[in-house]
Amino acid sequence: MEQGKPVWTIVKILEWTKQYFADKGVETPRLDAEVLLCDVLKCQRINLYVNFDQPLEEDELHIYRSYVAKRAKHEPLAYILGHRAFMHSEFKVTEDTLVPRPETELLVEQIVELNKDKGPLDILDIGCGSGAIVVSLLQLLPLSRAVAVDINAKAVAVTLENAASLGVAERCNGLVSDLFENVAKGKKFDVVVSNPPYIPTAVLSSLAADVQKEPRTALDGGVTGLDFYQRILKNINAFLEPEGMVAFEIGIGQGEQVAKMCREQGLAITAVRNDYANIDRMVFATKEGSKYANEILAIRQK
Numbered sequence: 129m130e131q132g133k134p135v136w137t138i139v140k141i142l143e144w145t146k147q148y149f150a151d152k153g154v155e156t157p158r159l160d161a162e163v164l165l166c167d168v169l170k171c172q173r174i175n176l177y178v179n180f181d182q183p184l185e186e187d188e189l190h191i192y193r194s195y196v197a198k199r200a201k202h203e204p205l206a207y208i209l210g211h212r213a214f215m216h217s218e219f220k221v222t223e224d225t226l227v228p229r230p231e232t233e234l235l236v237e238q239i240v241e242l243n244k245d246k247g248p249l250d251i252l253d254i255g256c257g258s259g260a261i262v263v264s265l266l267q268l269l270p271l272s273r274a275v276a277v278d279i280n281a282k283a284v285a286v287t288l289e290n291a292a293s294l295g296v297a298e299r300c301n302g303l304v305s306d307l308f309e310n311v312a313k314g315k316k317f318d319v320v321v322s323n324p325p326y327i328p329t330a331v332l333s334s335l336a337a338d339v340q341k342e343p344r345t346a347l348d349g350g351v352t353g354l355d356f357y358q359r360i361l362k363n364i365n366a367f368l369e370p371e372g373m374v375a376f377e378i379g380i381g382q383g384e385q386v387a388k389m390c391r392e393q394g395l396a397i398t399a400v401r402n403d404y405a406n407i408d409r410m411v412f413a414t415k416e417g418s419k420y421a422n423e424i425l426a427i428r429q430k
């Protein structure tokens with residue numbers, strides 16, 4: 129080490145970065161500094177504390193600084209690291225895919241609950257992004273098969289990579305498609321799931337800086353935020369088994385409107401479920417008398 133050059137130990141660099149991130153308005157400055165440093169040093173967070181006085185090597189500093197610069201510009205952690213934990217797995221994510229959210233885990237859990245004793249199933253995921261939903265469903269419902277569609281070919285590629293690395297590739301077909309456009313006519317699914325873009329266009333510019341780095345095509349739901357539910361539901365009966373079910377992620381205040389759109393297509397049994405923050409976050413729908421009807425009614429009555 130040259131004379132006069134500061135020695136950046138783990139403790140010093142974490143303190144410095146925490147302050148820098150805080151000044152830049154990063155929401156969890158210390159945690160993000162630690163997570164990024166762990167990625168550089170390929171260690172667990174506990175090791176940072178055990179080795180507080182360890183100096184960083186030049187090449188480690190170099191990589192870390194590039195991460196810090198990105199995070200200070202509000203690039204989401206998941207894009208910098210290239211992965212995000214969802215359910216029980218690490219998913220590759222890229223700038224072409226929305227970062228999987230914890231609320232979406234509730235959607236997956238509820239779909240699994242509704243399907244765990246329903247035997248072999250055909251699932252369609254519309255707007256698959258990273259594949260967090262469809263790959264998790266295939267992992268948790270081992271008899272199921274899925275078609276995963278996205279309008280963005282790069283997102284479909286990420287889904288297929290995740291399907292392969294998480295061991296479900298042989299049960300997952302990827303398709304570049306604007307909603308149902310390229311899905312084989314006559315093909316019917318037991319479960320149609322979608323976490324479509326649902327943010328009203330006028331609200332996009334007021335979203336957190338981090339969210340604004342995510343693909344606009346994965347967020348922008350048109351003037352009311354409801355465009356994609358409308359478009360999906362318009363064609364739903366051509367692609368849904370008569371006894372099938374629909375599961376949507378939705379945004380704040382959209383529950384009743386999306387449930388009503390479902391009922392207008394003959395999916396008379398609907399349920400809205402809230403997330404941990406008590407915001408309406410999911411809609412489930414099926415036809416009267418279907419194999420899902422009672423269980424979906426039970427969600428409504430919870």
Ligand code: GLN
Pocket residue numbers: 226229323324325326327339346347348
């Ligand atoms: N949950 C995301 C957000 O609130 C939006 C995802 C979506 O539009 N599907 O930022």
